[in-house]
Amino acid sequence: MSPLVSVDDLAAEISSGAPVRLLDVRWRLDRAEGRPDYLSGHLPGAVYVDLERELAQPGLPELGRHPLPDRAGLEAAVRRWGVLAGDRLVAYDDNDGVAAARAWWLLRRHGLDVRVLDGGFRAWVASGRRLERSDRAAIPGDIGLPEGVGGLADVDDAAVAPRRGVLLDVRAPQHYRGQVGGIDPVAGHIPGAVNLPTVTHIAPDGLLRSPAEIRAALAAVGVDRDTEVVITCSSGIASAHTALAFAVAGYPNARVFPGSWSQWSRDRGRPVATGASPAAAIGVV
CATH class of the missing domain: 3.40.250.10 (Rhodanese-like domain)
Structure with a gap:
């Protein structure tokens, strides 16, 4: 299966009632906090994912600026997003997929079914589809994550x-x-x-x-x-x-x-x- 999903295919999946969980991973080096952009408009049903605090583990400079979170920390974040067993995750951003790819790569290592929205937020807006303009607190999920496997170099x-x-x-x-x-x-x-x-x-x-x-x-x-x-x-x-x-x-x-x-x-x-x-x-x- 392709790691990408198009705007049209994603919209069709959502309309069909498929268990799709949307992750808004807006982040960039010059504007690391993406929540204000999320609040101003996001895909309907999407939850905000904080790359700096949920897809990385702060406070370990000897491992670089964005070291990987440990399994327990990532599992807690995934549960905060409301992810349940069997959910199909789609990550997106407004920076050509660079931040969303971090979510895809990291979550895939821990066994989750995750894809990246090709073209991201901009492609969704360009398609004329609606946005949601309020915060969304998900009902906590109960998924358990295995240890990450593969794709890693030190x-x-x-x-x-x-x-x-x-x-x-x-x-x-x-x-x-x-x-x-x-x-x-x-x-x-x-x-x-x-x-x-x-x-x-x-x-x-x-x-x-x-x-x-x-x-x-x-x-x-x-x-x-x-x-x-x-x-x-x-x-x-x-x-x-x-x-x-x-x-x-x-x-x-x-x-x-x-x-x-x-x-x-x-x-x-x-x-x-x-x-x-x-x-x-x-x-x-």
Whole structure:
């Protein structure tokens, strides 16, 4: 089954009475609190999901800026959203699916049936369908989550990934090259990483590109269906979006490094590369 659902197909599922639970995951780096946008208008029945506090675990800077929540914390959040056994989850945002993909990748690891609304909030609005403009507190669910399985890489996996396959850095080129300083201690990339920004997979209309287009973009950086890939970004959010693109393309061997650059750059003694090539100029954190 595709990890994406179109606006038309989602509307049809809702109309049919299917057990669909909508997750509003509006978040972006420059406006992390998405609840005001949620209150101003959201898909009918959607509950707000706080990426910073529910899809990440604050207070662990040594693991990066958005470390994964533990199973118990995520289970408590999922129950707050009102999720019941058998529910089909659909996550959306207003940022080309980047934040929604974090929910998709994380919840899928814990066995939930979850998809991303292709085109997100903007596509729903463009279709002329109605919005809801009030807060919604769900009746708590009672679902139990198993431990997460698969799709995960740690900092040491990232270090050896270029020798075993491809380490794919999906940040914007200026961040990959170390040309722009951010909120992390140093700028640059993990030596050996190749750069393919996740926005490459987003079409001008905000929909994800076709499987053939995604496969062509991956082939240009040496990735095919059998390549072992570790995906890294700034703090594990954009990486999940590229993992979504891999799933659409039918490529199964991609793992996400959640700590990404925000963890690597805080780990003393790790090498740092700058410039346009995988190992152009190397220093040490």
